[in-house]
Amino acid sequence: MPRSAFLDLARPSRRHWLGYLLLAPAVLLIALIIVYPLFVSVDLSFQNVNIARLDQPRRPFTTANYERLFASEDFWNACWVTFKLVTIVSFFCFLLGLGTALLVNNRFKGQALARLLVALPWAIPEVIAVVIFAWLFDSSFGLMNWLFIKLGLVDQTINWFSSPDAAFAVVCTVMVWKGYPFVSIMMLAGLQSIPEDFYNAAKVDGARAWQRLVHITIPSLMPVIGVTLVLVMLWVFRDFSIIYVLTGGGPLKATQSLSIMTYEQAFGFFKMGYASAIGVITLIVCVIASRLMIARAPDNI
């Protein structure tokens, strides 16, 4: 009798147990596939390990990986490249995403098709998108060079992937193209939740379109904007395939972000202890950046 009462999850005092019980499989799974590798990574970052094996004895504790990392020009360059990418791509994704969302939020003929076209880049797998862009920007036979020459913008072909600035611009372009539809979809959802009455009242008061955007639309969208920007920022931070397929981090490390550097050290040079240290620093930067963005946003985010 006492045993059955102990297991009686319908009792008000035991009801929260059911919640924990239902959550347990998910928590265990997350612990297994996220938390455990995270701990292994942190542990590896404090060892001088080339190729890591779980069954090999633990190497002596050392902070050499971090000392080398902070003294490395490549690391600070990767931080700067990542910062530039996050800032530029997030800004243009936001601009384009909000612009297209405002556009397709209007009622017009072909609205459904326009919404589909706006969302299309999001549905295309990253690697396929990158291959298409690689050919568009091909230095010898790409469409962009042909177009620029025909329009008289340049008199000789641009070596898109041999120039650090051009390569960085191409990476940003592809990332914005791939990332803005997500912002657009989120903004569209936000726009549709703004009551029409707000706009009607503003129109009665004589507010122009720009004033309605600045004083009604943007403030009403702030909760969505905050969350979306954090998600876009984290996506740019960790994105690997676009840069890897397009430039591999080159030329002259102009597009080498922290994620590319981590991969190169781990699987290119087989320095897994050092790569883990970069991964740990990347994680810390990501957490701090996200926390700052959320903390600085208005309370309603």
Place this chain on the structure above:
Amino acid sequence: MTRTRLALSAAALALAAGFLPGAAMAQGKVLKFVSWQKDERGVGDWWGSVIKEFEATHPGVKIEWTKVERGAYADTMTTLFAGGKPPDIVHLASFEFQKFADNGWLEPLDPYIKDSKLDLKGWAGQDTCSWNKQTVCTMMLYFGYIFAYNEDLLKKEGLAVPKTYAEFLAAAQKLTKDVNGDGIVDQFGTGHETKGGGGQYMSEMMNYTLDAGGRWTNDAGKVTINTPEMIEGLSRWKTIVKTSLTPRDLAAGEVRQMFADGKIALKMDGPWLYPIIQKGKAKDQIKLGMVPFKPPVGGSSNVLGIAADAPKENKKLVWDFIAIATSDKFQSSYATLGASPPPSPRADTSAASKDTPHFDLLMQATKAAADAKVDRIPKGLELQFNEFAKMVMEESQRMIIQDLDPKAVAATMQAKAEALQKQ
């Protein structure tokens, strides 16, 4: 009656199993083999024939053959080994096996070689397989670059087939042009990969550095980049790339396809170029010969070994597999099916010479490279090869992009290579 027969049969089977433990053990055994060459025409067929022979001579043992793309190969193999689940038959590129050997993940093959009396004397590139004074693999391909040229394009410009670097440069300059007049160069004198991995980039550069007499390191493993010969080689590479005598920013496969389609006039490459030419639009215009540079680029390609972590009984079976692949019969069929020179000096290549018109040329190029002891992996930098190759690629790109003096670049490379060796 039937029941009695069944019982007797079962008893007989049980007895057989008891008296023949080896046979029972082999029943249903699967050896894992991971390779990037599975679907490659020619060499993939050859691997298939080795597997077929192995399975026919080892009843009850199957080989599970899995393809992993070359681009993801190092990651996949590292993960498999690190996770304690390596493939039994280990197939690796000759520039990456050193890390695996250094970790003790490759079984020393010397006892197997001794027991089976496999004669590896004169085996092309086999020296590369020696790690810490132990043989850890068998070399499966050593190649030399050949020269392919578009005869029609040369004739149109009134050019002879180049025999020296000076002639090559003059021809490449004349052949690089805007054919359709749209302001964009659409025909190139030569073609090199300038995008992608450091290893391939280095191989492309070596066409010029070797001809200038330069080497990355000497026989003792000392870095020798800051030498007049290497500086001359770097200058040549800078000239070819900076003046766009080669299309820029293309991967090796794309450059080969452009050559096969008649958009590039002169190309130095390995034996794998021929099948691509055969499928290209300009296949009838393309002729083959010895490269105009001396010595030709060459090197070891891929190796076969045994995972040190594999169960003992599997190791013996994997050695049987290696023994088949290295047998005279299969080395001879490698020449025919793979249309490449086999590493074995005992292989009968007469059939391949009849089937493949340029086979003797391939043999000649391989010999020229082997005689000059050319390899893509510099002695003394085997463990740091990937980092070294990346460094060479970046410094060369810097020289071209920032228009730096090759002399200064050679000094930088020398210092960085020495620092890598000390790591």
